[in-house]
Amino acid sequence: MKTTPFSRRGFLQTTAAASLASSLPAAHAVTANLPTTTAPVADTLLRWLDGKAPARFEGSTLGVPWPRGQVKLPAGKAPEFRLANQPVQSWPLAYWPDGSLKWTAHAVAGGVPAGELKLEGGTPAAGTVAVRQAGDRVTVSAGDLVWTVATRGEALIAEATRAGRVTLKNLRLVALRQDGADPELDGKVSRKSFRSKVTAVTVEQQGPVRAVLKLDGTHSANVDGKGRDWLPFSVRLYFYAGAESVRIVHSFVWDGDPAKDFIAGLGVTAQVPMTNATHDRHVRFSGEGVGVWGEAVRPVTGLRRDPGQAYKDAQVAGQALPPLSGMATAVQNGLKWIPEWNDFSLSQTGADGFAITKRTQAGQAWIASNGGTRCKGLVYAGGASGGVALGLKDFWQRAPVRLDVRGAATELAEVTAWLYSPSAPAMDMRSYRSPGDMDTHEKQIEGLNITYEDYEPGWDNSVGVARTSELQLWVLGATPTHQAFSDMAEQVANPARLVLSPQRIHACGVFGDWDPVGTGTPARKLIEDRLALQLDQYLREVEQHRWYGFWNYGDVMHTYDVDRHMWRYDIGGYAWDNSELSTDLWLWTSYLRTGRADVFKLAEAMTRHTGEVDVYHLGELKGFGTRHGVQHWSDSSKQPRISNAAYRRFYFYLTADERCGDLIRELLDSDADIGKVDISRKLAPGAGPRTTELPGVGFGTTWGSWIAAWLTEWERTGDTRWRDKLVNGMQSIGDLRRRWFAGGAPYDAKTGKFQGPGADVSISHLNAVFGVAEMSSELLTLVDVPAYRRAWLEYCRFYNAPKHEIAALLGKDPGGRSLTDTCSRLTAYAAFHDKDHSLALRAWREFFTSRALRGGGQLRRVGGVDTLRPLIEQPTISTNDSAQWGLAGIQNLALVGDALDEAAKAAGLVP
Template sequence: MKWLEQAPRVDTAVQFGRPWAQGELGAAGVPGVRLADAALAHEARPLAYWPDGTVKWTAHAVVVPGGTEAAALEPVLAGAFASELAPAFGSGPATADALPTRLLASSDGGTIIVDTGAFTVTIPTGTGEAGGELSGPFTAPDGRQLGDALRLVVSAPDAQASVESADIETPGSVRTVVRIEGAVAAGGTELLRFIIRLTFFAGQATVQVTQTLLFQDAAKDRIIKGVGLRLDRSLNGDLLNRRVSIAGDTAVYTEPVQSVYSRPFSGDNPDYARQLAGQAVAETKETAEVFAVGRQNAVWSTFRVTQESEDYFRLEKQANARLLPVRMGKGHRSQGLVYAGDTTGGVAVTLRGFWQKFPAALEVDGMAGDSAAFTAWSWAESVEPMDLRHYTDECHVPSAYEGFDELRSTPEGVANTSHISFDFVDASPSNDWLWELACERQQPAQPVCDPELYYSSRAAGTTWGLPETVPAGAAVEQRLDGLVEFYTQEVEQRGWYGYWNYGDFMHSYDQYRHQWRYDLGGFAWANNELAPNMWLWQSFLRTGDARAFRLAEAMTWHSAEVDRHHFGEYSRLGSRHNVVHWGCGCKEVRISMAGLHRYYYFITGDERIGELLSEVRDAEHALDRLDPMREFYERTPERTHIRIGPDWSALVSNWFSEWERTGDTQWKDRITKGISQLEAMPHGLLSGPTLELDASGLDLHHMFTGTEGGFHMIIAFGAPQVWMEVAEALDHDGFRRMLADFGRFYALPEAEKQRLTGGALNDTHFSWPSMATGMMAYGAWYYRDEELAATAWKILLENASGGLTTPFAASLQQAQTWRSVVEHPNISTNWASQWGLNAMLCLELIGPPGSPAGPITHVT
């Protein structure tokens, strides 16, 4: 184990995933897995299984002191828990009875009761009544109220939030997750739905909130003025001993609610210095006049930090809502924390990605009274209303690559997830400690495994290998690293931030304007076109590179939520690339497929991402509603159309994810049925690209070889990575052979293509051969074909965009727009993603270019 960037700065709780080789760990042994430091409170649960029923991935929850060494988190497998104890495949997680100590949560009729040891809180299981209250008060063991009800607030005309259900999603003795679902109506119309997860850890006076908002079409009417999560806390004592602290760019800034600083005492005033440090002050005989004058100062009830853009935040305070807010100052990028309290302690609220997902705000109101309200605004109430309209009132298919001439831009069913923490603090903390807390919550310490473990277990796929160390691989490795560095810098240089945009890259570059084609339909936001998230995750797995992890993490949360319709007319489909993320008329299963996001699920065990994997498990019904090839073929009442890739390959990804996570063989059977039907067709994976699909029976029907669709489309969206892992999991040599034949065929001369298919296929069907080099490498590996291996590298190196003779950074150049920028004039995210994925696959299967790692052997 290692920390991705750094050890925790403060005492905190973490969760991480650990892979296991097939046969190494039985499901019955999971509750017995310990950590190297057995004193740490810890528990494990299974996330996925191998075909033989042994555990493939586990999630580990642990409470760690600040500064803990990563080696302390190493899971230790005792011999008694070896794989021979594995029960039948698909037995699922350990039962509550198997956990070593008491559970943190229990159900009592219509209420969930959570007791972390640091507080207790009750959560209604759902009444449907308006109010938006998610919980009852948070009560300390000594009876003190740490915080009042947690509730969702939506600033819109007549908005009312109601909770419909709550349940214990993940029971545990160390970590428990309660899932709450509800809706917000405005003027009698449902405006949005919400799924809010409250995560609790043993001994921790913290509630971590994963807030998912799912929007209805009515949201495009610009009536949402703010969305926030609010918690009240009672206040006691002297106004002079109430403080508010805000994390700015580099430190925490503190002000008292009422200051003892005054005109007569503007010189030596140690009590004022103590106030600014968050320390209590007390009137003495010597300071009576200082305090008397100070009590005539204004009392500030409201404090607010608003991040209006990625480069600007403002601080303000207000005596009361009827009066003018006073500007305190401004800054660049706030660390997204506000603390407020009195001498008995208080609450620190943090909003992760505060400046990256602007406009956001943190506010505390009521500091002059008996109770203060802490609000984390994931969309700030004090800025322009949320605008979900389309950017044009027509389609621009010929000029802007917008897909079909169908205007299907709707935010119905799109989502956005925010991560919010409420930390209850017993005593008035120092500014330094609050700064450490802010940094920890903004970039949580993440335990990860060494790349060698991810690789040797084979649990994270079979289509990438560890970095090459031989000289022949140096230039390729340098290019792979250069691409990660380029996009890391480009996110910052181009300002790819904002509530709806953060986590996405742009699609294609405009070398004339020296910026990305932000306003040209299908060339603007990439919406995971050609699987950049898969490229980034595999880059991290093989190198442990924190840059790749953070890029991929942000892209996972963006593309899994924003680029997909979670309900409504386009449910289970994603939107292809566009100026507006949900704007393209092409709604595709390739955008929503599980294979893009399962990496993050296994590395972190996050419940929301797991939910999204299951959400698309039956996405074939979406194809039945909206034929992906409707532009070219008329469907029959019984059958829609499906491309072998990226449609069927995306379904395979969804089914494989569900099979490995549940053990239910119905999902495996769907895959093997499709493979058998493809095997029976005249040319295997070359029998399309488009087929007919009976969605009710999941039957594939051959039309004719050479249909519309393009063979590069079959393998450009992650299909090779999905299929090769599936072939190994099934140990299906027939499927391996089809994959190998596809790769070998792509590299054949045109005359040979025509001869083998009776004239049905020629080079016009096979664009972008560099995207097929991974498949060629697979064919070379399978058939032990050195010539084909050389061909694959020749094609890939010729497509290296500037060659491999210089570092990637050396191919960049300066350009002038309204400011100076660094650019690669020929860059596209499609090229970067596919070059990276294919290069990693070639390195693993056939070794570096011109210097094979050894004989290419056929392993079955």
């Protein structure tokens, strides 16, 4: 029996406990579509993502959600929160429709906080970061550190001083261009160097806890404008109170000619004044695990003559040697004959090995020092009076990479973190295949039927893809001890994060239908264990199959080849996943409900990858993503379903990451470009949405991929034109004769409305699997569009309905329905909102049709001569199935979990 639907989010907000800030001022209303609630949330306690406080903390930022109506501020007033005695800076991230705060961001100062980390309304402890703009300079001061940023020119940071001493100069970007691929046997190639050319500096935050500067520019062969400019970049510098470092987020767009331009190196470099005697200068590299490699430029240990233990101890510790007058005379007289080591390199050529070498000067032989497996990616050069440490996050995971020190024996050394190593073969952005004979759509369809690759000449272009890297730069007053350096390396490789518990996030009703993990009954434990097993397997697969590398790290593969015991990395459309069927959503929703650090880090890496590498950021294809393929850009199917902002919103709101926010804003007007790419150009006539002069747009795979960007912008700014665009699309779908069962319709980007009668039925199993189910769940709690609510509930109820029921609705059985188990969450949504217990039981029966709960998830060990290395294999694994089954299980538990035990017993899954 149907009843009036109600909001699950409203239910959550009326049953949460304990108030945070009921005394804050009333909100400035942005809009009001649905009634607000006054339910409070539990105390906002912050915890460390990894479960314990770090040894070193350089500051970080997190997002915090609030229930609708709870945190209200006058227009233009910043929120104020305190975190015990730890300085904290707060600002709004998003608003509810009633104008109350939905998300706030909080920058926490460096220095490990002591005691309980409780965020509450009130005046925060003072921070020490200040920004001053004068002429062509921006100066950021934090304690005894002063950073000077020029608004034009080559340097990102012109100079940094520590306690008045100039310790760093000319932080800049470097790139090497090679004019051809590396010759396989003989032949020659030439290289040319490029440096950063900053064209604009924007001060985005000015302290007192966090300052943010955004620098835009290009890599130039000549900064006076006479040389070639390419590889546009955007770099953000983050300065935190209480920190000795600056965080660097480096993004660039590939805009070369794949046939002629080969990146032979891409790096960040800085100059280090070296004022100490060479025996008091030191170089440090992070090693394996907590290990540290540390040596002096001119060593006094291991000599034929003993200088004295105090001298050896001081040098190993990185301290200035005691007065030389106390040193053994033979060593004093012989110091000038001890070689000065000028250049040092740590080269991580792949995920499994690095080597350290050094030489006395250019033109002389490199000497092998040591090596290991995986380096955390931190280098230091300096002396007893101070120096610079530079680290690259995801160092070995992004290999080939390199860390360099050059000129350590001179007055001005250089420290470089190579994001792409000059030691490796030049980066090759050409297509992996030649066009061959596939010069017609008919031939390409034949190829698609064999390799699942949607190939089309010219559509496998890499121009316009991007990559973001994260670095940490320290300006230090002395050479760090081995322990301090090891702690710094851990911060580079695994930055400490403050987060909220799943329960605290869930109480705010954000991100759709999910609930924290619970194993209170045998049936629920059965599903939770299976969900955990699948997450564990993907974490394992990243390592087992080495899904690493500059362009690859963060993505997973699409389909497994059990015969080869390999993923189908070389078979057309079965290779890299590229967000197909919402893998990102699955990982992020899994993190929300589990709070698992390893899941967060995999989802973070995926967000950094899929939002950059799988999407075009310039040119005619800007805003489109690329379907799964052997290369991330190789498939000719370019669609908004891959660039979908729904996959980025989690990371943006949980971390307040500005780069992620940029990527979401890039997509705001991408619907206006839909006419540039005929998504259905290879389909049989009549197979796609019926078109007029307007392009035909599918509701789920296309429109459903735009709405997350519009929703996020409305939430961030309160600009109602984005709400209106959402409402126009929702209302026009509801007004069509067949509503959601029309599948798609002609679309007018100027109004956001669908056109035509929508009288034909078109059902695709893909329509609900690219985030539109999750986004519809959110939208229907934020805007009241009765026609769309009816249309969506109808679609949810009847998509999986028995044939006679859907035939009664539509006049015939339309066919085209599949993914019964994963689309059980549609049934569950209708069951919850219609309060229909029998429909809830049907949802579970549909979910149970998956083989996942009946042996499909079994693991086995494979090794010996059959595999490259021993594997724990899941023979039936598929990323499409894993992501969609996981999302269905999560949503079903949240919506109709109270019917699970009854359904599981009836199915014989539990006693």
